[in-house]
Amino acid sequence: MTSLLARSALSLGGVISSPEQLANQVLEVWREAGLNWKPQARWFPRIPVYLDEVFSLLFEPADGDDIDVILFSDERRSAPLHNIRDFAGGLQVPMIDLGGRAGEFADAHFDLMEPRTWTETARRIIKFRQRRETLAPQYRHTVDPDLQLLAHMYVSGRQLRGMRYPLTPEAVCYPGFMSAGTVVEIAERLVLRGFLKKTFFDRLHECRTCRSRRLSVREECPSCRSADLRETSLIHHFHCAALLPEEQFRQGPALVCPKCKRQMRNYGKDYDRPGNAYVCNTCDTCSSELEVGFVCLDCNARMDGEGAERVDLYSYTLTDGCIAFLGGSTTALATTLPVSLQREIARVQGTINAQAAVAEIRFSEKEALIAGHGRSAFERASDLFFEDVRNRLGGAASLHVGADAAYILAERFDDDLEREIRAVVARAEELLRHRLGAQLTIAQRFGSPAP
Missing domain, CATH: 3.30.70.270 (Reverse transcriptase/Diguanylate cyclase domain)
Structure with a gap:
């Protein structure tokens, strides 16, 4: 704790003698931002011992849904972040990141050594509470997954915006929301109901075997589908119309046509170079046009370019009718x-x-x-x-x-x-x-x- 106080004092340009003094400085900033109560907080996954003394002065520990904030304190450095909300819950309260690694997956970042984050945290807590109070009462503690998602979008003010995320087989996530495997099915259902509007985000390809979208794209031999290829220059012999890889003409420093056995001396008169081709090191097939293939990085399945299924990904926003519906206005929805x-x-x-x-x-x-x-x-x-x-x-x-x-x-x-x-x-x-x-x-x- 001493080291934490010392670092905080250095960052703040002063001397902090106790956790109470540090907490009082934070609370003063919060009051200036409009946060005049002690927020009810739940920790996820748990409270670090070294933070307990200060944070117990700033937040009131609580369980259940009647809370103001979730404090994210995972100290691991490589754990996936796409599914935090699947386990943390609390979809109508902000998640505050204390470790600095959650980024867009949290709603705000709080650092005892950075006063600017104190104001950000206070404003986020206030905004969520204000938006939650405008939500119709019947939707504040709903257990219906569809309504939970809509209420979360409404209270947080976030769009359900897709982001490429290679750490999961889905290769996409929606920061601030549940994992893609959970939230996309719900969102598509809500689109059909007219509550959400979707916009195209990206198109990926999916493995037919394991449904992973982490595929390696490669050029393959059209004959045996091997990726062991080498590029070579093509030579066109005017006399006999031979069109073959250069290596078949090469005899030491000389170029001798393998078809008619004539030596070629003058470029442009005896022969030309119309372009390049690829030779397969597995089956010796020569081709100027290669096939596109995929290899699944999760199950190692190989498939042709046409064999992988195309998957379109979308981002989602609330419709005007849905916003009115969540606010308790049935007339706005009834007009449809x-x-x-x-x-x-x-x-x-x-x-x-x-x-x-x-x-x-x-x-x-x-x-x-x-x-x-x-x-x-x-x-x-x-x-x-x-x-x-x-x-x-x-x-x-x-x-x-x-x-x-x-x-x-x-x-x-x-x-x-x-x-x-x-x-x-x-x-x-x-x-x-x-x-x-x-x-x-x-x-x-x-x-x-x-x-």
């Missing part, structure tokens, strides 16, 4: 719904002890179908789809068709009815000549519980 559905929702919400839900249907193959067969083919297919769904639902639920999506409202919604609705949608899709790619998600549950 069919008028008939808005009326039914208003009626059901006033019903005592209602257990209603709205399921949303979107067609993932809509654009492809229109591009391949025309809009009329899509309209015919969707009309038949909706007709069959409406007939099969009967009185169990009502169907409402909008401009971009369709909605099923069930007033007595439970697990059995959800399974039945999903089966109805699947059967309606099977009847069609052209697939629509119907995607059904439970968009909202609501009702007024009995007093």
Whole structure:
């Protein structure tokens, strides 16, 4: 502790005689920044012994979700950072990095020897709390993964922005969020529901064997697919039209055509050099055009250029409707719904002890179908789809068709009815000549519980 105080005093240009004095300086800066309370903090993974004395004066230890901050104190130097939030939790509070290695994976950096980080930490804690207070109460402690992600984006003000990350097989991460393997599936589901908008980030190739995207790209022999190649100059002999690697013409210092056995003396008159080629050291094949191949760095599988699957990666942002939804404004979201559905929702919400839900249907193959067969083919297919769904639902639920999506409202919604609705949608899709790619998600549950 003495060394920490000594280094802090040197950095601050003064003398610090005790942990209390150092803590008081930090607290004074915090008060100037507007942080007037002692933040409730949870440590991840644990509190280092040498920090306990000072940090116990700055933060109030706490567990659970009612905290203001997570203090990240991992002292390892090479551990992956992409999945911190998978284990640390606390998606609606900032993660403060104490070791200085988390970078974009944390929301702020705090260093006892750098006063500028004190202000940054205070402002971040305040910002998260202010944003959390504008979040609708029902979403502050939600356990629904979809809503947790949306609430985290809303409170943190972060986009779900992709970053290349070769330390994981996915080769991508989303700093400040859960690991890519967890968060992308949720984000894609929210895009279909209209809560997120995605933009292209990158395209990678994926191993068919182990699904790793850490692939080595290499040039290969088109005959045997070996990467053991050497480059050589081509020689074109005008007399007999031989076009072969230079090494086949070379006899000591002389050039002798291996086809007609004539010696070639004058460049431009006897021969020319039209370019280069590659000779395979494994099978001796000579080729001017090589193939592209991949080798998986994780499982060592080899595949042709066409054998690796292409994977498009995206970044994600909240839509305006989602922001209004998270803030508790149902009118902003309702403007995207069919008028008939808005009326039914208003009626059901006033019903005592209602257990209603709205399921949303979107067609993932809509654009492809229109591009391949025309809009009329899509309209015919969707009309038949909706007709069959409406007939099969009967009185169990009502169907409402909008401009971009369709909605099923069930007033007595439970697990059995959800399974039945999903089966109805699947059967309606099977009847069609052209697939629509119907995607059904439970968009909202609501009702007024009995007093």
